[in-house]
Structure formats: C-alpha cells, structure tokens
Amino acid sequence: MNLQQTGIAGTLESGDVMIEVSPSTKGINIDLESTVKTQFGKYIEKVVLQTCKEFKLENVDVKLQDKGALDCTIKARMITAIQRAGGGEYEWK
Amino acid sequence: MNGNKPIKLRRTMLFCPGNNPGMLSNAYIYGADSLMFDLEDSVSMKEKDAARNLVYQALKTIDYGPCELVVRVNPLSSEYGKADIEAMVAGGVDVIRLPKTECAQDIKDTEAEIEKAEIKFNVPLGTTKMMAAIEGALGIVNAYEIATASSRLIAIALGAEDYCANIKTTRSLEGSELFLARATIVVAARAAGIDCIDTVYSDIYNEEQLIKEAQAIKQLGFDGKSVINPRQIEPIHKVFTPTQQEIEKALKIKMALEDAEKRGSGVVSLNGKMVDKPVMLRALRCIEMAKASCAYFEKEEE
Amino acid sequence: MEKYLNQYLKETGKTHYVPYENPKLVVKDRTTLLDKQRGNVKIVDSIETAVKLSGLKDGMTISFHHHFRSGDRIVNMVLDVLEKMGFKDLRLASSSLSSVHSPVIDHIKSGLITRIETSGLRGELAEAVSHGIMKNPVIFRSHGSRANAIAEGNLKIDVAFLGAPSCDPFGNANGYTRDGVGKSMCGSMGYARIDAQYANYVIVITDNIVSYPNVPFGISQRYVNNIVVVDSIGDPDKIMSGATRFTTKPQDLLIAQRAARVIVNSPYFYNGFSIQTGSGGASLAVIRFLAEDMRKNKINASFALGGITGQIVELYEEGLIKKILDVQSFDLTAANSLKNNHLHQQIDADYYADPYKKGTAANMLDVVVLSALEVDVDFNVNVLTGSDGVIMGAIGGHQDTAAGSALSIIVCPLLRGRIPSILKRVNTIVTPGSTVDVVVTDQGIAVNPAREDLIKCLTENHISLVDINDLQKKAESIVGRPEKLPFGDKVVGEVTYRDGSIIDVIRNIEE
Numbered sequence: 001m002n003l004q005q006t007g008i009a010g011t012l013e014s015g016d017v018m019i020e021v022s023p024s025t026k027g028i029n030i031d032l033e034s035t036v037k038t039q040f041g042k043y044i045e046k047v048v049l050q051t052c053k054e055f056k057l058e059n060v061d062v063k064l065q066d067k068g069a070l071d072c073t074i075k076a077r078m079i080t081a082i083q084r085a086g087g088g089e090y091e092w093k
Numbered sequence: 094m095n096g097n098k099p100i101k102l103r104r105t106m107l108f109c110p111g112n113n114p115g116m117l118s119n120a121y122i123y124g125a126d127s128l129m130f131d132l133e134d135s136v137s138m139k140e141k142d143a144a145r146n147l148v149y150q151a152l153k154t155i156d157y158g159p160c161e162l163v164v165r166v167n168p169l170s171s172e173y174g175k176a177d178i179e180a181m182v183a184g185g186v187d188v189i190r191l192p193k194t195e196c197a198q199d200i201k202d203t204e205a206e207i208e209k210a211e212i213k214f215n216v217p218l219g220t221t222k223m224m225a226a227i228e229g230a231l232g233i234v235n236a237y238e239i240a241t242a243s244s245r246l247i248a249i250a251l252g253a254e255d256y257c258a259n260i261k262t263t264r265s266l267e268g269s270e271l272f273l274a275r276a277t278i279v280v281a282a283r284a285a286g287i288d289c290i291d292t293v294y295s296d297i298y299n300e301e302q303l304i305k306e307a308q309a310i311k312q313l314g315f316d317g318k319s320v321i322n323p324r325q326i327e328p329i330h331k332v333f334t335p336t337q338q339e340i341e342k343a344l345k346i347k348m349a350l351e352d353a354e355k356r357g358s359g360v361v362s363l364n365g366k367m368v369d370k371p372v373m374l375r376a377l378r379c380i381e382m383a384k385a386s387c388a389y390f391e392k393e394e395e
Numbered sequence: 396m397e398k399y400l401n402q403y404l405k406e407t408g409k410t411h412y413v414p415y416e417n418p419k420l421v422v423k424d425r426t427t428l429l430d431k432q433r434g435n436v437k438i439v440d441s442i443e444t445a446v447k448l449s450g451l452k453d454g455m456t457i458s459f460h461h462h463f464r465s466g467d468r469i470v471n472m473v474l475d476v477l478e479k480m481g482f483k484d485l486r487l488a489s490s491s492l493s494s495v496h497s498p499v500i501d502h503i504k505s506g507l508i509t510r511i512e513t514s515g516l517r518g519e520l521a522e523a524v525s526h527g528i529m530k531n532p533v534i535f536r537s538h539g540s541r542a543n544a545i546a547e548g549n550l551k552i553d554v555a556f557l558g559a560p561s562c563d564p565f566g567n568a569n570g571y572t573r574d575g576v577g578k579s580m581c582g583s584m585g586y587a588r589i590d591a592q593y594a595n596y597v598i599v600i601t602d603n604i605v606s607y608p609n610v611p612f613g614i615s616q617r618y619v620n621n622i623v624v625v626d627s628i629g630d631p632d633k634i635m636s637g638a639t640r641f642t643t644k645p646q647d648l649l650i651a652q653r654a655a656r657v658i659v660n661s662p663y664f665y666n667g668f669s670i671q672t673g674s675g676g677a678s679l680a681v682i683r684f685l686a687e688d689m690r691k692n693k694i695n696a697s698f699a700l701g702g703i704t705g706q707i708v709e710l711y712e713e714g715l716i717k718k719i720l721d722v723q724s725f726d727l728t729a730a731n732s733l734k735n736n737h738l739h740q741q742i743d744a745d746y747y748a749d750p751y752k753k754g755t756a757a758n759m760l761d762v763v764v765l766s767a768l769e770v771d772v773d774f775n776v777n778v779l780t781g782s783d784g785v786i787m788g789a790i791g792g793h794q795d796t797a798a799g800s801a802l803s804i805i806v807c808p809l810l811r812g813r814i815p816s817i818l819k820r821v822n823t824i825v826t827p828g829s830t831v832d833v834v835v836t837d838q839g840i841a842v843n844p845a846r847e848d849l850i851k852c853l854t855e856n857h858i859s860l861v862d863i864n865d866l867q868k869k870a871e872s873i874v875g876r877p878e879k880l881p882f883g884d885k886v887v888g889e890v891t892y893r894d895g896s897i898i899d900v901i902r903n904i905e906e
Contacts, residue, residue, distance in 0.1 A: 009143050010143070013113075013114075013115065014115060014812055015114050015115035015118065015812055015813075016114045016115065035812070035813075036782070036812075036813050036814060036877075038783060038878060038880060038881065039782060039783070039813075039814070039877035039878055039880075040813060040874070040875055040877060040878070041878070042878060043875045067812070068812030068813035068814065069114060069813065070114070070118055070154075070813060070873065070874065071154070071875065072118075072150040072151055072153070072154035072155065073114040073117075073118070073147065073150070073151075075150050076114075076143070076146040076147040076149070076150040076151075077143070077146075077147075079146045079150075080142055080143045080146045083142060084142070090146070092149065092179060092180050092183035092184070092214065093183060093214070118873075119646070119810075119837070122646070122649060122837045122838055123645065123649060155873075156872075322645065323645035323648075323649065324645055324648065327652075387857060390857055
C-alpha cells in the first residue's frame with residue numbers, strides 16, 4: 001500500500017508533533033527532529049514504524065518535528081497525516 | 094431503598110479542545126468531576142479528523158483517574174458526527190454529549206449510532222451514556238421529551254451563547270435572559286430523574302462574578318457548571334460544598350436510615366417525624382458532596 | 396612633664412609622636428569636601444589603569460557579582476580589557492554567570508580564562524563547558540559556600556571588579572541611588588559585599604558618580620581601592636524587571652496551592668514564622684495562597700528571606716511580613732523597598748548562608764520553598780543539569796536553605812512536556828536528600844520517610860500523601876523510560892557541598 005500524496009498533521013506547540021508523510025521511492029525513512037531525541041527517540045521511531053505497519057505502508061518518508069509529544073499524540077498525528085495522504089482509513093478497535 | 098449506589102458528582106465539567114494534546118494529556122490533575130473533550134465548536138473544520146484521532150488515542154492510553162470522561166461530538170447532521178461517535182465508543186468514552194439538541198429524535202438517532210458502535214466494538218450495550226446540550230429555543234420547549242428520550246441520558250446541559258443568539262438577545266451579567274431556559278432544564282432534568290449542568294462563565298479572571306453565578310444556579314437546583322479554565326474549579330466546588338449545619342443534619346438523617354434498616358423497618362423517622370425518600374436522598378447526596386469536597390471525613394470504624 | 400614622658404618612652408620602648416614623621420598618616424588637607432571629591436583620589440580614567448594599579452598578574456583570581464543578572468555588561472567589558480592587555484591563565488570567580496556571558500567562550504579559547512568558579516552557568520557558555528571546552532572542571536558552589544570559602548581564604552580573590560549603580564568618589568557604593576535617578580538599579584548587593592571585604596584589591600565600576608557620602612551604603616568605601624566610571628554598567632531592563640508577576644499557568648498555581656496547604660498544616664505555620672520562597676513560577680506563587688491563610692488566621696511572618704520580589708514587599712507593606720532580609724532584589728519594587736522601607740535590610744552572602752555559623756539567616760528559616768529540575772526517589776535534587784545532561788542552572792542558595800530550614804519543600808511538575816522530573820536517580824546530585832523534606836508535584840505529594848513527624852501531621856490533616864517511588868513509576872508509565880545520556884569520560888564540573896567537599900561531578904556530553 002502506498003501513499004497518494006503528502007499528508008501533514010500536528011503543530012509545533014509544546015507537547016505536540018508536526019508530522020509530514022509522503023510517498024518514498026524505497027522503504028520507510030524517518031527524519032526525526034525532537035526536543036527529547038536522545039531520551040525518547042527510540043520510542044518515537046517505534047510508534048512511527050508500528051503505525052506504518054498498521055496501514056501496511058512500506059514506502060514512506062516520515063518527517064517529524066517533535067516538541068515532547070507523548071506516544072499517544074505521535075500515534076494520533078501519524079494516523080491523521082497518513083489518512084490525509086490517502087493512506088486509507090484507520091480501524092478503530 | 095438503598096444508599097449503596099455511589100452518587101456521581103458533576104459539580105464541574107472542564108472543557109478541553111480536542112485538538113490540544115497538551116491539555117488532553119494532563120486535564121485530570123485539576124480535580125474536576127468531569128472532563129469534556131470537544132470535537133465540535135472549538136475545532137476547526139480542517140482539524141476535525143485530527144481532533145478525533147487525538148481524543149481516541151488519549152482515551153485509550155491516558156489514565157484519567159476518577160474523572161468522568163465526556164466527549165462533545167459533532168451533530169449527526171454534519172459529515173463528522175457518525176465517525177466521531179464510532180471513534181469515541183471504540184475509545185471507551187463514558188459519556189457522549191450531543192450539541193444543539195432540539196427534540197427527542199436527535200437523541201434517538203444518536204443512540205442508534207451509539208448502539209451500532211457498541212455492537213461493532215464489543216462494548217456491552219448501554220455502557221456509553223449520553224448528555225444533551227440544549228442551545229436553542231426549540232430545545233427548551235422540548236426539554237422534558239429530550240430528557241426522557243433515552244435511558245442512556247445522565248444529564249442535560251445549557252449552552253447559553255447559542256441559546257441567546259437563537260432567542261435574539263444578548264448575554265447580560267445578571268442573566269435574566271437565561272432564567273426560563275435554566276429553570277426549564279432543572280425541572281425537566283428532575284422530572285426525568287437525571288442531572289442538570291449550567292453553562293460556562295467565560296471571564297476567567299472574574300472570580301467574584303463566577304461565585305455569584307454559581308451560587309445563583311445552585312439555588313435554582315443545578316448539579317454543577319461547565320468550566321473553561323482550571324482556576325474556576327475550586328471556587329465552584331466551594332459553592333457546592335455543604336455547610337457544617339447541612340452536614341450535621343444530613344448525618345442525623347443517615348443515622349436514622351441505618352437505624353431503620355437495622356430494625357428491619359421500612360419507615361425512617363427522625364425526631365418523631367417520618368423522613369421521605371427525597372429528603373433521604375438529598376441527605377445522602379449532601380454527605381457525598383461533603384466527602385468529595387473534604388468538608389467531612391468518615392471516621393474509621395474501630 | 397617632658398621628664399615623665401621621656402622616662403616612660405625609655406621604659407616602654409614605645410615610639411614618640413613627631414609631626415610629619417610617619418609617612419603613613421594622612422596629612423591635614425585644607426581643601427573643601429567639594430574639592431576633595433573632585434580630586435579623584437580613587438577615581439581613575441580607565442579599567443586598564445585600575446588593572447595596572449591592582450598588580451594583577453597571570454594566574455591570579457578575579458571576581459564579579461551577578462546582581463545585574465542578564466543585563467550585566469561588567470564581566471564582558473573587563474575581560475575584553477584584560478584580553479587586550481595580554482593576561483593569561485586567570486581564574487574567573489564570579490558569584491554566578493548567565494547566558495549573557497557567552498563571550499567568555501572566546502576568552503577560554505584564547506587562554507585568558509583557564510579556571511571558573513561559580514554558582515551556575517547558562518546558555519552557550521554552559522553548553523560549551525558541557526561539551527568539554529575547558530581543561531579544568533568548573534567548580535560549582537552554593538552562595539553560602541562561596542562566602543565562607545572567600546572569608547576563610549580557600550578562594551582567594553586577587554582583584555574584584557564590582558559594578559555599582561551608584562558610587563561616591565571615595566567608594567561608597569549602592570545598588571540604587573538617592574541622588575536623582577540613576578541609569579539602573581539592582582537593589583541589594585549582598586553577594587558583592589563579600590568580595591569587597593576580602594578581595595586583595597577592589598575596583599568599583601559605575602556609570603553614576605554621586606556626591607559623598609553615598610549612605611546608607613551597600614559597599615563601604617573602606618574596601619574600595621579604585622573607581623572607574625563607564626557609560627553603562629548594564630541594560631537596565633534586563634537588570635531588573637518592572638514588577639514580577641505571579642504565574643498564571645494553571646499547573647503552577649495548582650502546585651503552589653498544594654504547597655501552601657502543606658505549610659498551613661505543618662507545625663511551622665504560627666504567628667512569627669519565617670519563610671523563603673523562589674523568585675518565580677510555582678515557588679513564588681506559594682506566597683500568594685499562603686497569604687490568604689495568613690489573613691484568615693491572623694498569622695504574620697516575622698521575616699522573609701532571600702531573593703526578594705515585589706510580592707514579598709506587598710505583603711510586608713500589608714503588615715503580613717514584619718521584616719525583609721534581602722541578599723538579592725529581583726525587581727524594581729523590591730529595590731525601591733530596600734531603598735525606602737526601613738525594615739527591609741540588605742544582607743551579605745555570609746550573613747545569609749554561611750555553612751558553619753549557627754546564627755546565619757538560612758538557619759533561622761521555618762520554611763523554604765524551592766524549585767528543582769529533577770528529584771530522585773532518595774529525595775536528592777538536581778538544579779544544575781537539564782534532562783539532556785547539559786549544564787543549565789545554578790546552585791544558588793538551594794543547598795544552604797534546604798539544610799538550614801526546619802521544613803524544606805520542593806515544588807515541581809511531575810512532567811515537563813515529556814521530561815519526567817521525578818526519577819530513580821538524578822543526573823547530578825546537588826542538594827542531598829537528607830535535607831529535603833517534602834516534594835509537591837501536580838500529581839501527588841511525597842514526604843521524606845525520615846520525617847515521620849510531618850507524615851503524621853499532614854495525614855491527620857487529611858492531606859493525601861504518596862510514596863515517591865509511585866510518583867516516579869507514574870511518570871515513567873506516561874512518558875516511557877528515557878535512554879541513558881551520552882556522557883563522556885571527562886569531568887567538566889565539580890559540584891561541591893557547603894563545606895567544599897565534593898557531592899557529585901558533571902561529565903561532558905558528547906555532541
């Protein structure tokens with residue numbers, strides 16, 4: 001499953017993350033800018049990869065500008081960005 | 094006759110815009126009785142999807158402690174309403190608040206969507222409660238039928254801004270334009286056996302006026318008030334805190350009730366007079382309020 | 396008569412007074428006071444001249460105060476002159492340094508400054524030190540510790556450069572002026588007084604010469620060797636804000652309110668209690684809520700101590716606080732109060748917080764409310780390094796007041812964004828847990844288990860307490876467990892405790 005276009009979600013406010021997803025030529029590429037990159041970069045990347053997996057996305061560029069968002073916020077912004085990029089609907093559980 | 098079912102306090106309902114992750118993540122620290130996450134008027138059309146996703150993830154992840162979780166969804170007449178209801182039921186929200194309710198059918202239509210969602214997501218039927226916000230003249234006229242339109246309804250609330258615009262007047266400090274709406278909502282709620290919540294007071298720096306308004310609506314019979322800033326919570330809780338006199342009287346009634354239960358009698362009497370059920374309920378509620386506001390502490394049984 | 400004098404002199408061997416024989420005595424001067432002031436006995440034409448007169452050599456120690464906060468121009472001005480004069484290997488012993496001192500980086504690179512002793516570092520200079528720019532570790536001291544080290548000779552200051560908003564031609568210097576309107580104002584000069592008293596040579600730098608005598612003085616003329624007049628000692632708006640405002644952040648107000656409740660329900664809320672609060676945020680807002688209880692219960696404070704803000708002054712003027720002991724004034728209201736209110740007293744750092752004397756002001760505190768960057772499950776507090784391991788704060792009076800007070804309260808939010816404040820172990824131990832009594836967060840209050848008296852008292856008053864370990868676990872459950880920071884092997888900071896012993900070290904952070 002691939003994206004149709006670029007999708008952007010989120011803001012640069014404290015506690016939020018701005019995410020831009022776009023179709024990539026090869027694989028999942030994460031460009032992470034974060035105020036807590038050293039401390040929580042691993043968690044953030046995990047959420048990104050997991051969400052891509054849920055949408056069955058294999059080729060996507062993900063650019064994040066994070067201002068200390070919690071995992072649930074990152075997930076929500078990822079889902080919104082992907083949906084806006086035509087990545088399909090999210091299945092509520 | 095039992096006083097075992099815990100009484101749910103709704104003295105304050107803290108309003109949080111659904112598209113603000115910072116607020117969503119720590120709204121519970123302020124001690125409001127209920128939290129209302131908004132997907133409707135505080136969220137721009139472009140961000141309705143984002144807010145829905147944020148609130149869903151927040152509901153699934155964050156531990157809000159004892160706060161009752163309410164979400165104000167978009168009306169079913171909009172393109173967002175259905176998706177909102179689905180997502181919130183799946184997310185496990187306590188109460189879905191319907192804006193701009195005008196008649197019983199609005200409630201029934203919403204309930205049908207909620208039921209569909211509960212079935213879809215394996216939520217036991219009836220778990221998700223409802224709250225109706227009345228924000229216009231027609232809603233006031235239909236208040237009782239709205240309040241009794243579903244067993245899921247736990248409260249009706251007043252939305253004063255839209256109501257005033259609808260009846261073609263402006264808001265004033267003393268609020269005479271709201272008198273009928275307020276009184277109607279209280280009466281309808283009581284007749285239906287549910288709670289009633291008053292509208293927000295938006296000047297967050299005017300604590301004196303906030304307290305005046307809270308005292309006035311408490312006297313009218315309201316159970317609580319919506320708030321838009323954490324600093325409004327404590328003053329309102331204080332207003333709804335029973336006085337020492339009220340607490341002492343309530344404790345006497347409670348003792349009389351326990352006494353009657355011990356004797357196996359169905360008749361509760363105090364000072365030679367019979368105590369009616371409504372009086373008893375009010376006394377028990379008073380004690381609950383007192384405990385919640387830390388005005389009274391139950392002594393440990395030795 | 397002369398016979399007895401001569402005999403006495405012979406017997407005792409003491410010296411006979413002969414007019415004009417002793418060159419050290421001041422000769423009677425017939426000029427008027429007005430002319431004497433114009434005579435510029437101590438005033439010299441430039442910093443360079445003053446430095447030459449001071450006898451400063453390579454390897455010596457220079458000092459500054461930080462009463463001008465982020466509006467200071469003195470440090471950078473003096474270092475530029477010293478750089479031009481070709482000095483090397485100097486030890487910079489300022490009472491503290493802030494983000495405005497980033498030019499010090501260049502002076503470190505050039506070899507002018509090879510050692511730094513301070514209460515704190517901020518901004519680019521702090522980052523550079525954290526990245527290992529200095530060969531020698533920076534030595535961090537509390538205010539009380541520094542005062543004692545200077546007084547006892549463990550930190551010998553060769554030349555002190557002390558900026559002053561007003562000074563008379565003989566060296567009486569003040570943090571405000573009584574003659575007209577000066578260019579700037581800083582209020583108390585409590586930290587500078589120690590340097591003035593013990594430094595080998597004292598140079599006052601001012602932009603406002605007033606007529607003699609500039610009394611009551613912050614710094615006495617007898618400590619001052621030279622005075623240099625410059626255009627501007629600092630940026631007035633950054634030296635001092637108009638008035639400190641109480642925070643309006645709901646989270647900070649919630650924490651402040653809870654801290655006030657702890658104080659009110661402790662044994663330390665009685666008529667005549669003493670208190671020190673922070674200068675902003677939740678730790679200042681506490682006094683606002685406490686004041687309500689003070690009014691309700693008709694309880695007054697005997698004194699407020701510390702860094703003083705307008706809020707404290709307002710309560711003093713309302714009659715709720717009897718006296719103020721001011722080691723640093725934070726805003727114009729405080730500075731004006733120091734100038735005009737006779738029970739608002741300037742005190743020096745030694746009086747404030749000397750670690751060995753029992754009678755120091757910090758030891759007279761019933762309650763102190765302090766902030767923190769991090770607190771761990773042993774109640775140790777970090778106020779020096781951030782969550783990324785980089786230096787970004789100051790010890791200030793933290794160690795001193797925590798140890799000196801009867802009840803020390805730390806206020807901080809459980810989380811700052813995604814950064815947890817309550818941890819298993821702080822990055823840097825600055826204030827030891829044995830001196831920390833209560834931690835008040837927005838999501839729970841924890842009392843040090845060693846304070847059974849407080850636990851009993853607060854529980855009886857229906858204040859719910861939590862175990863600090865539960866707070867740490869809650870924080871972790873919300874934000875996740877932070878990765879270890881990329882510390883290197885080089886010690887870039889030596890964190891001393893009040894007696895000069897080492898309580899922790901700060902290592903460099905790899906970029």
